[in-house]
Amino acid sequence: MGDPSEEPGSREHSWSGHRPERPEPFASYQASYEREHGPIEPHEPGYGLYQPGYSPYDAQISDTKSRMLAIQNAKAYLLKSSTTSGLNLYDHLANMLTKILDEQPTNAVDIIENISKDVKWAQFQKKMDTLRDEHEILPTFEAAEKQKALFTKESGGEEEQEEEIGESPLPNVMETAFYFEQAGIGLSKEESYRIFLALRKLISDHRMQTCRFWGKILGLEMNYIIAEVQFQEGEEEEEEAEEEDDNEEREKEMGEDEDEDEDETKKKDEPPKSTYKPPPVIPKEENGTGANKYVYFVCNDPSNPWVKLPPVTPAQIVCARKIKKFFTGRLDAPVVSFPPFPGNEANYLRAQIARISAGTHISPIGFYQFPEEEGDDDEEGEGGRDTFEENPDFQPLSVAEMVDSVSAWVHHVRSILEQGRCVWFNPFQKSEEEEEEEEGEEKEEEPGELDREVGPPLLTPLSEDEGIQNIPAWTAYPSTTLIPQHAVAILQSNRWPGAFAFASGKKFDNIYFGWGHKYSPENQNPVLPPPVQAEYPSGPEITEGTDPTLEEENAFKAAKEKALADEEEQEEEQEEENEEEEEEDDD
Template sequence: MTTEQCVAFLQKKSTTNGDSVFSHLSQLIQFLVATKPDSAVDLLELSLLLKQTRFIPEEGPKVPRSWKFHAKEKFVKHHPDRKPPPLESEEQNGDEEETKEENDPAYSAENYLYDSIFFEAVGMGLGRAENYQVVLAMRQLASTKMVLKMRFFGKFFGIKSNYYVFETTSKPVPPEEAAKLPSYGVEAIPKENGIGPNAHTYWVCSRPGAEFYRLPDVTPLQIKTARQIKKFLTGDLKAEVSAFPVFPGLEENYLRAQIARISATTELAIKGFYKGGAGGGNLEKSEEYAPLGFAELKTLENWVHKNQYLNLQGRTTLYVPEKKEEEGEEGGGEEKEEKPPSPEETEVIPERLTSVDTDAELMEGWKQWSFITSSTHKNLKHQVIGLRSILWPGAFTVVTPTGFSNVYIGWGRKLRHYVPPLPPPVMKEFEGLGPERRDLPPIPKPPEPVKVEGEGEEAPPAE
């Protein structure tokens, strides 16, 4: 027998008094150490004395069954709209049904509490107590909102309060509720609905257990403007974003724009884990995927971007407005010169699931990603490995036994020095109609005499 088996055998409790050999010997040794007798070996009756003096609680008086039935009848009489307590057999069946419901919930969520162990191993995360609170908040969100899939996106630090962000795939929003969502005018470039930066719905709360708030969809103009400003979050979703250029929205829209940028840039996957996703389609787990070794995972070639890139327009697909035919063009007039293509039209966007090794360097020899491990010793057999984004401080990806996990914990700011935007171009001066004249203006003509109504004669001039 092994040591664990021996300890388990000694811990078996007696059917008479509920005691075990392990606990009895522990009390015996504790008593000898406390009293310190001269000849402890000769005190053979000490074991029997401990057994006789041990306190064993007695069972209280049992309630007669007739009293139980009387209480049930009284309950049904005073509360006819409620069902009576179930019988013992019904309770067992109910427990089985509850177990089935727990094993097969109406929503699916990542096991963040399990993944947090590996984040903690590489020195990242929120802490065990806060991780447990986040998991409870996920259950609260699933029970109160129409959520199909969910994962913890991350935590954004603010000046007055923080934001806990949860990424969900929600059920379709009814048209009545969609009309209540705030909007900020009509933009020249429309937003993408259900794909790209708006493929998921994001919920935020100031702390685990607080009320959840649904962030509105992000627009291309908000993403383009967020790229030009650097702001700290205040913690108030309805606060104004004081910046230049003027941001089209409140802090909730700015937070949503930063989430879209971070999600498109920092969410990674292991190469070969997914397949598909062309043209904005859904990703599917590859059946041919085989876990990679530690040496293979420590190369950037084996890591890919999970989400689509955002182009200069703030979209994943290029939007080309329809050309309006001007009047007079049908008459066969002269052809107008074609405008040169804009930078947005000539931009080359990398495809989905592109290796992170092809990302542009921040500086010469300075990659956007760095590896983090659970230990600096190279000869350890088991280690945890992950990646850290240098471009977006706070974005981490870690390898887990089931695949990988992404999280963001930071201030929502990009690692770029602030460059004030240039002022708008100076307006051109007014061009005169002719050459400059230096002679005096002409003398005005004398006023004409005023006629009096009803008389044929002219009125005399006023003195």
């Protein structure tokens, strides 16, 4: 073979300058390897290993322009961004070399993979502020900060603390949770203790006579923790006065608007008034009586502030019986249903609490008794007694006796009538002032008297509760059958799933954990809307006539003008005749 520099297409011919020779160690290694094993294959080590002056570009690129174009293409390939991470290889390699030169680690080639990972990880970290670092707040830390106020002890003297310990209405939530835990009912100890602390905070903010953990109603977004309280005499009156002041201001504003509207209507022609009279509104029961005997506070989490629920009205209870809606956990959420519910979720929650309390709050027979006072017969005639007291001579029954028969339990909350009240109200009964005003006026036909509703009296045994088809209203069982001498009597409501009661000696309590829905053996069948009102029948007396066309109007005007002209001519002729007759008479 001749000189390789003179052969066309050789690597020496493609270079314009001097080509550096291949290193001798690699050349001798390759020659010895090929003599023994043959030429190096692509899958063997050493193939494609770049050596100075030995590159595919040396044989393919002949001029400088092509070489520069190849370099640009290669750089463009390295700058191509990834479709997953958005990074490119050129910047990544540049950042890696910058990191290596800045830190200068030992044996950088051994940790090149770790350096590559660190450079990639730095691309996805949050950008720190120039003044201070932005620390990420973990959800557990944020929840702990909110609950930190529950674990702080309020400062006070020893005498005040002793009085609070002796007279505080704070219930022992942990003891109640222990008894329900025997039957596998209740919350975790951690959550029960946080509710215990939340109730302590609620009592410190208000003056209360009694306080009790009512239960927990589940929601789609958040849950409701419910506390049942009874205010002291002065506290509740102050809150009622504030509510009445607000209502009076609203009524005044509404009255002013109505007066303005009346003045405007008097100026105009008064249209005919409708003779329809809406049904009378059933008033709500006063605070401290009936369905509003207790006040309820709710919160979504023990660390959140307590919110007082408004009193319930009969219309809300009647409508709540016809619908079934899941709670969202937001008190201001609207209740979209048919029939339309008169209020938002706070009112619907209060109505469900009243219904559950009336049907599931029970106590061992003999624990409560009616006070021996005069006038009991009159109270019974008005709808039954509403007050009771603890029996100091109460002798508890054994667990076996309380489990064998539900007659050993009684209701200590009054049932709600179909009217939506615990005490029936006659909507057509008029006060003395109204009767005096109607004496001088003509008496209108009074509607027929409604049948008086009478519900079961207080302290009625559970044996009188109606079952659900073939399912009894209550199920009683001991907490354990292995150690019956230390068992606790448990009662479960089948009408309101999630309502439980326990009794152990002289201790008992009620609790509810559920969705706030009543059990229905069949599917929910909502009330259908009323049928669409029929249209008026068409006829000549009702149907409006069609408007005349322009031609008909012009013809009508022309005929009218012609008739007027004829009348004028007749009048003129008659006047002329009269004048002629007068002249003849004069002659």
